[in-house]
Amino acid sequence: MEVDDSSEYDRKIVSFKDLGRFKLTERKYNDDSLNIYIARLNDLREDTLHKAKLKWTDYQHVEVSHLTLESSGRSYILIGVLYKDQRLKPSLLRDLSKELQLEAQPSNNYASVDDQLFLEDETLRVKLVGNHMDIQEVVTGLVCAILGHELENGTFLVEDWCFPGYYLKPSSVSSSLVEDGKILLISGLDLVNNTDEFSLDLLSEWITGMAGCTNVQKEEAAIAKVIIAGNSIRSSTKIFSHKGYHEIKSHDQLKIKEDVIAMHKLDAFLSNILNYCCVVLMPGEFDPTCNYSMPQQPFHPCTLEKSVRFKSMHGATNPWIANIGGRVVAGSCGGPIMDIMKIAGLSPLSSLEWLERTLIWRHYAPTGPDTLPIYPFFKNDPFVINEWPDIYFAGNMNEYDTKLVTADEGHAVRLICIPKFSETKTAVLVNLQDLTTQPISFGDRLT
Known part of the structure; x- marks a missing residue:
C-alpha cells in the first residue's frame, strides 16, 4: 500500500x-x-480598599500613620505594603562587613520560623501579630488590606486579610475575535550544558514540518508562534567563594568562551526555524544580556547575526506581554516564581500555585527589588497586572504543570509552568481558541 505524502499545509x-x-x-x-x-x-490602593470594603462592610479604613490616634480597642482596616523580615535573606552589608570572606548563603530557602511581618505605608511601619495569617504564604512587596486592632505594645493583631484580587475590568488589548492557531512554549534550552543534540534536532525538525506523518505535519502547521522563554544559553551559574583575582578572571574568561559557542549554536537553531515559523525570543536570568535586572531587555541583535535578518524573528523582554491571535499572552522566564519560593521556603505550595497567587496579588514580580533585582522605577510600577491575561506562563520550572482559572465573572486564564527543556525534553503546545494545552516530548521517554 502506497502512502500519500504529497499533502501540503500552510503555516x-x-x-x-x-x-x-x-x-x-x-x-x-x-x-x-x-x-x-x-x-x-498608589497603583493598587483603590482596588485593594474596594475589595476590603466588600469583604468587611462594617469596618472603617484608617491610615497606618493615624492608627494610634484612632485606636480605641475597635477593629480597623489598614492598607499598605507587606515587609517580611528574614534573617536568612542575603545581605550586602553583612557580606561587606566580612571583607569579602564570603560564607555560603542558603540559596534555595530564606524562610525560618523566626520570620516577622510588617505593614507599611508612605510614613510608618507597624508589626503584624496573630495566628490568623500564614506568614509563610506571603512575601515582601505585596499590597494588602489588614483587618484587626492595635495592641497596647504597639503591634497590630490581625483578624483577617485580603489582596487586590483578579483584574476583571475589560482589557483594552483583548479581542472578542480569537483566531485559529497554536503557540509552542519552550524554555531552558541551556545550550552550554545540554549535550543531547538529538532532542534539539528533533524539536527543530518537528517545528519545521520535517518530521512525522501527515497528521503530525498538519498539527505542526497550526503553530503560529514559537515562544522561547529564557535561559537558552545557561540555566544556572555557580557561585564561587573569593579565592583570588586571577582564578576568578580565568573563570570569567572560560564562561565568556562557553557563552559565545552556545550563542552561535542558538543562532543556527533559530535561523533554521525562522525559515518556516515566527519565533519570540525572551532572555532569561542566566542569559548574557545587557542587563541582569528585570525587566531584562531583548538579546542584542549583534549576538544573533543570522537570526536577526529574519522578519519572523522577534526579540522580547522578560517579563513580556503581547496580543497573539486575539489572546493576551503574558509571562516571565520563571525568575519571579523561583524567588517567591525561596522567600516562602517553608510553604508546601507548588510553582503553579504561586503563579496563580501572583494573579491574586496583581503583580508579576512582587519580591522585587527586595530579593529580586529590578530596574529602579520611581514614578510607576510597570509590574502591576493591569490586564487579564488569557495565557499566563512561567518558564524554567522543574516540571510541566497547568491549570485553567475561572473568575466569578467567567473570565478564564490558562496558567502554564513550562519545564526546562534541557532536563525534560518537553515543550508545551497551546490552542489559542480553547486554551487547551499538550506537552510534547522530544526525549527517549515521556515526561
Missing part, C-alpha cells in the same frame, strides 16, 4: 502585537522622588 498566521510594557526607553538612576513600593501602593 498558520495570526495577528501579533507586542504591547511593549517592559521596554526601557531611557535609563535614569538619579530620581528619588518616589520609591517603587509607594508607586505600587
